[in-house]
Amino acid sequence: MAKLTFLGAAGCVTGSKYLVEAAGKRLLLDCGIFQGSPELSDRNFEPLSIDPKTIDYVVLTHAHLDHTGWLPCLVKAGFKGPIFANPATIDLTAILLKDSAHIQEEDTLHAQKHGYSRHAEPRPLYVSEDVDPVLKLLQPVPRTGPFTVSPEFQFVAYDAGHILGSTSLVLTITEPSKKTVVIFSGDIGRYDQVILQDPVTPPTQADVLLCESTYGDREHEAGDxxxxxxxxxxxxxxxxxxxxxxxxxxxxxxxxxxxxxxxxxxxxxxxxxxxxxxxxxxxxxxxxxxxxxxxxxxxxxxxxxxxxxxxxxxxxxxxxxxxxxxxxxxxxxxxxxxxxxxxxxxxxxxxxxxxxxxxxxxxxxxxxxxxxxxxxxxxxxxxxxxxxxxxxxxxxxxxxxxxxxxxSAHAGKSELLRWLGGLPSAPKQTYLTHGEPQAARALQGAISDQLHWKVDVAQYLHTVELA
Ligand SMILES: [Zn+2]
Incomplete structure (x- = not known):
């Protein structure tokens, strides 16, 4: 039975990491850092609950650091598999990770010099030299459309309209006796914005849907x-x-x-x-x-x-x-x-x-x-x-x-509902991720009222069966 574990972006908007286990293989969907409160940032220094050496593949929805910024830690801890992403995401990830490493080095030096850190010995999460080994593992996949990670894991990518290269991903898990379809919304962008295309809802019947809920309790200000x-x-x-x-x-x-x-x-x-x-x-x-x-x-x-x-x-x-x-x-x-x-x-x-x-x-x-x-x-x-x-x-x-x-680069509440309403049918189970508790609960209420779907808020470190 395929399983999914919420290793981040559950109860908060950062640290996106979803572990999929099926047919003896492990796939990590996104690998972001936690950002925000000092307590959340401290989580970045803790080891993953499973050994990174046992993860076979990583797939990225987009380049933002709360979806990619923990990759250097994953690779330092022994992950050696391929990291799949589209060409724009690969280019942006390279820039963002290098920038992030430089910033951590500068911040650490400054804290050591002026002695104001909360930590006795401030240290960076990673440094510039830790980024190149990550970049060597990146493998390009098409911007949109199907791609195969392994016989067990097949994907179709859709434009999420959030940043350059951002995607929503449909994963078909093939096990000896069954197929399971999981949709990962990634971060969903705005409709009718400048520069980027509108987000596209996958036209796919899903068994399980993970949907972001950053602005699940709010609309963006109207006006030009x-x-x-x-x-x-x-x-x-x-x-x-x-x-x-x-x-x-x-x-x-x-x-x-x-x-x-x-x-x-x-x-x-x-x-x-x-x-x-x-x-x-x-x-x-x-x-x-x-x-x-x-x-x-x-x-x-x-x-x-x-x-x-x-x-x-x-x-x-x-x-x-x-x-x-x-x-x-x-x-x-x-x-x-x-x-x-x-x-x-x-x-x-x-x-x-x-x-x-x-x-x-x-x-x-x-x-x-x-x-x-x-x-x-x-x-x-x-x-x-x-x-x-x-x-x-x-x-x-x-x-x-x-x-x-x-x-904002994120869909507001009604835009999230518009995106969800574009699915051809109700997923058997929906989990809300990437939102603070109040936002996730508000979207949960709106989904059950308006769409009548079975919907739960994802819990940090919980494992669920993908039935
Ligand atoms: Zn994002």
Missing amino acids: PAAEIAAVVNRVSQRGGCIVIPSFAIGRTQTFMYYLRQLEDANKIPRLPVYVDSPMAISATDLYLKYSADHDSEFRQLKSADGGKGDPLNVHEFHLTRSVQESKAINQVKKPCIIVSASGMASGGRVLHHLEQRLPDARNAVLLAGFQAEGSRGRALQDGAKSIRLYGHAVAVNAEVVSMGQL
């Missing part, structure tokens, strides 16, 4: 994101402030750049310098332009403007900062500017330095576009904290804090 961004940029620049955006340089950053460029071209905002501060100094924008299968028709049109030279993601004054010195030099920028820097929930990374610099000044603004997990500094800012702890001391929050749900 461009108008909202224009209002923030104009307001902050007129008072001489700058805007700090906690974010990795991939995903929402491209959406934000897209709107900025449109607004600059329409002369609706001033052309401010934009600093993307990331140790890898990556140009994720190039990757977004490269993988055209992900583009929606509007983006294709813009891209083909100027005889194919259109680059709708490039703002007029763009700076990539790579070294720590360049990063520190941004502190000297006293005129209005926009700073994009990781991590997205302000749980670590260079954005902490920028927040330390800019939060006390009421002219500035912090723009939160991504999901802010319980216990993270981002959530504290979102909830109106008057001060937050950075590097062991309290920093006053006088800057304006703006939450922009319109820029």
